[in-house]
Amino acid sequence: MPSFFNTWLPFIYLYGVGGFCFFAGMILIRKLKGIDMRQKKHRFWWKVMFFGYFYFMLIHALLIIAALYW
Amino acid sequence: MDRLHTMGTQTDWVVMIVYLVAILLFGSYFSKYNHNTTDFFFGGRRFSWWLIAMSILATGVSSHSFVKYSAKAWEYGFSSSMSYMNDWFFIPFFMFGWLPIVVYSKIRSIPEYFEKRFSPSARFFVTILQLLYLVGYIGIGFLTMGKAILPLMPPSINLFGIEINITLMGLIIVIAFVTGAYTTFGGQIAVLFTDLVQGFMLLLAGLMVFIIGIDYVGGWHAFWNLLPTDWKLPLAHFNKPSDFNFVGIFWQDGIAGSVGFLFMNMGLIMRFMSAKSVNEGRKAAAFNILFMLPISAIVVSGGGWVGKAMSMLSNSPIPANTEPDFIFVVVANIIMGPGIFGFVIASLAAALMSTVNTLLNACSAVYVNDVYGPIKVWLKKKQKNDKVDEKRALLVARIATVAFTVLGVLAVIPFSSYPTVYEAHGYFHSTLTPPLVIAIFLGVFWKKFTPAGVIATVIGGVSLMILGAYYPGILISPFDYGTPMDPVHPYTYIGALYNTLVCLGVGVIVTLLQNQFISIANRIKKGSSHNLIIVTMIVLSSIIFSMVVFNIGGVQFLFIASLFMTLMISLISTYYIKYDPVIKTEGLTAGSIHRAKELFKGSKLNEREGEIVKVNWKLREDDEDLINLSNHDMKKMYAEEGDLVYVSDARKYLGGLKSFHSRFGKPHNEEGIIYISREHLRNGLLIKDRPLTAEKEM
Structure with a gap:
């Protein structure tokens, strides 16, 4: 069985530090009014951006589980 | 290791030549749509998202190429895909920060943004860094192309009785000639449309190698069971070995590389500028990162994964002397029939050409907009009419493309010392992107960021980065997360973290001290010997920077001297540059995008x-x-x-x-x-x- 350094630590670091950058970006564009939630298109993109973060997180988690247990 | 030669058959060569000629003719057809430099560089800002997305794919896939990812896939497994799956973190900054600003501010190049947002001197320094970045990228592209085609060539050819040895560098020169000629006459519209075809061809070729390869080793279950568990993990080991570790690659590729690619890769920015609207650009970016990059990860690494599985077979067909950079070509040659192998290699070469074309086009755009244009304004040369001016600019663009092709070939020399293209590219990213990335980032998202801040980031940051390269064991090791230091190529990846931090630190500290700099600069101005003081500071800064570049003096002295130089540069910039933060941030920061749109339209929205x-x-x-x-x-x-x-x-x-x-x-x-x-x-x-x-x- 590969070590924690090879399996979940990179995953936690990726979505922890990467997530910090991502959510900082989401907060910043909201605060600076780069995204205007009154516009339908912008509301769509807001959802797509959240979806993208969890989509990649899910793909990586599934791939790690597949490598370890499949 | 001996290099492999003379792969493929005559049929493969015929297919390759036919494919490349067809692509050239296809691209040439679209060159008729270039009426002016806007068309030549930006494709006239008119295209739909799907065309832009395919074009980005051809550029992205080939620059993060088959050669380098297959090499790491062969050495380390599925974790070679991680570079393609870590680009989403900066998408909010890009979609709702940088992209609308680039489009609505009507800039024609990234350095031009720095002139509008800060000052002409900021533009000057950024132009130098931008051109270095682009030329380096072209060098990587040529090196990769050479490595992809070299295994197909015989060791030597006989031309009119003269025996000519085929070397990597010789091959690169020939490739550069063909690529340069195509870009010089095609322009951006040609590049966009050939990319559309090449995007499809690339996907097809990569998937063919992966699927046929799996079949070759006995189907999916056989393929999966042949591989060790470590090898199936999607992320690399956290901090080992030095040539491929997660944390280093995260900072080099996930942070510096992703931000660099989205924010400062002029080739990519020009793609987005070709989109008919900002929303189409957002669609292209999202579709590309969410759907095309995961597929591309399989496409570019598949050859290496299949190669590894083949090497686990009892009668492995993979030659023992195979260098990692050649694995894709070796695997394709083994599993593909005559003609199909030629098609795969042709699509690979054409796609690499597409990346280099884009970068050459970007280089000449930066040259025309940020070197030729400002010099012309400076010389106050009067033009008879606009049409003549456009014609001349187009000619200059074409000459610049030729010149940058030559520089790109020269840039291959330092990169060829790395064992694989992956490491060369990694080092390139971690070294050249941080100063520009920080300058753009702070410029867009921090209204208080000043011209002194940006100039200090570029000069002071670079100075501290050079010191890091000379003394990695002292300066970079505190940030290395336990990654081992390779004495020949120290901290190829994690160096990006140190470089990013020093540039960020310089930019933030100088901006926070702005009021103090203004007060000192005002006092100097009032003094009778103000010229003498400023000239002395300029001379001292130049001497210190030269000492850092040539590593004269110990690390402690040079580090303190660099900080001192950064303060002097900030003071000099504050002294010379007249900066009005209200005017200079209007429509140019993420907080004023609505205003940017109003300025773009010229009336109320x-x-x-x-x-x-x-x-x-x-x-x-x-x-x-x-x-x-x-x-x-x-x-x-x-x-x-x-x-x-x-x-x-x-x-x-x-x-x-x-x-x-x-x-x-x-x-x-x-x-x-x-x-x-x-x-x-x-x-x-x-x-x-x-x-x-x-x-x-x-």
């Missing part, structure tokens, strides 16, 4: 979302940049006189090739009819009796 109408066109006998639609159609579009409109041939598959931007003029009463000018007809390349669609922009 109308953002009510209306319908897209289908209309037939009639010609007006003037060249005024206005279109006229019926009252009824304008009502459906929620459009008013003076609003911006995008008019396109109704055939969606053209992707906006036949289209133009204009403004709404006075409405008429002929429902379903649009009146356009002769200039619109010319620019939009419209065809008689073909219906159009009209879409209100803002």
